[in-house]
Amino acid sequence: MNKEEVIEIVNNFLVEEFEVEQEVISPKAPMKDTLGLDSLDYVDLVVIIESNFGVKLGEADFVNVESFQDFYDMIENKIKAKA
Amino acid sequence: MEQRRVVITGMGIYSCIGTSLTEVKDSLYKGTSGIQFDPERKAAGFRSALTGMVPTPDLKPFLNRRQRISIGEETEYAYMATREALENAQIEEGFFDEHEVGILYGNDSVSKAIIEATDLLREKKDTALIGSGAIFKSMNSTVTMNLSTIYRLRGVNMTISAACASGSHSIGMGYLLIKSGLQDRIICGGAQEINMYAMASFDGLGVFASRESEPEKASRPFDAGRDGLVPSGGGATLILESYESAVKRGAPIIAEVMGYGFSSNGGHISTPNKEGPATAMQRALSDANVEASAIEYINAHATSTPVGDANEAKAIHEIFGGKPPVSSTKSMTGHECWMAGASEVIYSILMMQNDFIAPNINFENPDEDSKKLNIVSSTLNKKFELFLSNSFGFGGTNSALILKKFNN
Numbered sequence: 001m002n003k004e005e006v007i008e009i010v011n012n013f014l015v016e017e018f019e020v021e022q023e024v025i026s027p028k029a030p031m032k033d034t035l036g037l038d039s040l041d042y043v044d045l046v047v048i049i050e051s052n053f054g055v056k057l058g059e060a061d062f063v064n065v066e067s068f069q070d071f072y073d074m075i076e077n078k079i080k081a082k083a
Numbered sequence: 084m085e086q087r088r089v090v091i092t093g094m095g096i097y098s099c100i101g102t103s104l105t106e107v108k109d110s111l112y113k114g115t116s117g118i119q120f121d122p123e124r125k126a127a128g129f130r131s132a133l134t135g136m137v138p139t140p141d142l143k144p145f146l147n148r149r150q151r152i153s154i155g156e157e158t159e160y161a162y163m164a165t166r167e168a169l170e171n172a173q174i175e176e177g178f179f180d181e182h183e184v185g186i187l188y189g190n191d192s193v194s195k196a197i198i199e200a201t202d203l204l205r206e207k208k209d210t211a212l213i214g215s216g217a218i219f220k221s222m223n224s225t226v227t228m229n230l231s232t233i234y235r236l237r238g239v240n241m242t243i244s245a246a247c248a249s250g251s252h253s254i255g256m257g258y259l260l261i262k263s264g265l266q267d268r269i270i271c272g273g274a275q276e277i278n279m280y281a282m283a284s285f286d287g288l289g290v291f292a293s294r295e296s297e298p299e300k301a302s303r304p305f306d307a308g309r310d311g312l313v314p315s316g317g318g319a320t321l322i323l324e325s326y327e328s329a330v331k332r333g334a335p336i337i338a339e340v341m342g343y344g345f346s347s348n349g350g351h352i353s354t355p356n357k358e359g360p361a362t363a364m365q366r367a368l369s370d371a372n373v374e375a376s377a378i379e380y381i382n383a384h385a386t387s388t389p390v391g392d393a394n395e396a397k398a399i400h401e402i403f404g405g406k407p408p409v410s411s412t413k414s415m416t417g418h419e420c421w422m423a424g425a426s427e428v429i430y431s432i433l434m435m436q437n438d439f440i441a442p443n444i445n446f447e448n449p450d451e452d453s454k455k456l457n458i459v460s461s462t463l464n465k466k467f468e469l470f471l472s473n474s475f476g477f478g479g480t481n482s483a484l485i486l487k488k489f490n491n
Binding site: 017018038044047 | 147209213214216
């Protein structure tokens with residue numbers, strides 16, 4: 001799976017799950033504020049990522065995630081690590 | 084302590100005979116059954132695949148994602164009923180920021196939510212993959228925890244779990260809190276999930292009606308040919324309020340709660356007796372300070388089981404004699420279980436508002452107990468102003484409520 005595919009899948013489920021317009025998602029935008037995430041929403045992100053990519057995230061994986069780009073990169077790294 | 088009058092200023096209903104007060108009133112008048120045959124239950128190994136069915140409401144226009152993923156089936160129905168009740172009570176959402184409102188709601192199972200969460204755990208073997216909404220759907224207090232959050236309620240907040248008397252006790256307890264001056268307004272009601280998981284082990288007891296080829300004839304309370312109940316569900320909400328509060332805000336007053344009686348059988352876990360229900364009815368009469376002869380209609384608990392209906396008929400006859408009209412609306416709705424005590428008060432108020440008594444459909448042949456009662460088998464056009472509603476449940480919990488048409 002290449003970087004573009006990861007971004008497309010992630011953006012699609014974020015739009016679907018958090019009911020936001022596609023336009024608000026840009027690589028440099030702050031993910032938490034843009035999506036209005038609270039602590040419970042991170043639980044659901046773990047579930048969705050596992051179901052889409054087969055990788056399990058923990059709390060520590062989100063520590064350095066601020067922008068959407070950070071999120072894409074983190075997922076890509078987890079996929080590579082699993083492979 | 085000064086005792087305050089307690090009135091009802093709003094009602095909402097989401098049931099198998101209609102998803103609004105207007106629809107339900109029409110069904111009650113026409114004697115329409117909401118019972119269906121569910122092939123999924125048959126395939127799953129149910130002895131009786133009959134059930135009341137309600138549509139799944141679309142909540143997206145009303146609730147955000149976080150609110151929706153925390154609520155299960157029973158709360159969806161309760162929410163729809165509560166929307167209608169608040170609208171009729173002329174209470175808008177901003178009201179809750181300015182006034183303390185409580186919630187006491189009847190619910191006694193969350194089977195589907197627990198099974199879904201458990202299935203996920205077994206499949207994934209990781210609790211982190213169950214999702215954030217599951218815990219809030221998997222607790223018995225799911226209805227009150229969610230509705231109190233959605234409406235930002237700041238008063239009393241708890242679920243009443245008392246088997247098939249849950250909804251009735253929620254009204255009774257709300258009445259006591261308002262009467263004593265501890266609360267001014269409480270959202271009361273009952274909710275019941277309708278999926279097959281909630282009813283599988285109940286079906287296993289062999290107490291469900293067997294007449295699968297004629298679903299609308301299967302629930303036949305008091306009839307000699309009855310052979311069991313039909314499970315059902317939905318949501319029913321009533322807004323209870325002190326008379327002073329209702330008058331102060333110019334609310335429409337629908338009815339007055341006059342009396343509440345409760346008791347416990349002190350006997351078998353599932354087989355009811357006569358004495359417990361009779362005690363609850365006597366206490367309700369005493370609390371309402373009315374004679375038995377003043378009751379103009381009795382909405383019976385009668386679920387269509389052989390022993391339960393017989394014992395209730397004996398208890399009613401002992402206290403009220405054979406004169407007052409009696410019907411069990413479960414003949415049309417099936418047994419709405421945790422919701423039934425609340426929904427049946429709404430059904431009775433709808434009759435009282437519209438001058439009729441809904442029929443106990445399928446009452447064709449009386450037995451030795453029911454022949455002594457005045458059971459209404461076809462719609463009776465009749466004005467009445469005072470009724471009693473019975474609800475009994477597993478463990479021998481009993482509740483009786485007396486309500487009156489509101490007169491200034």
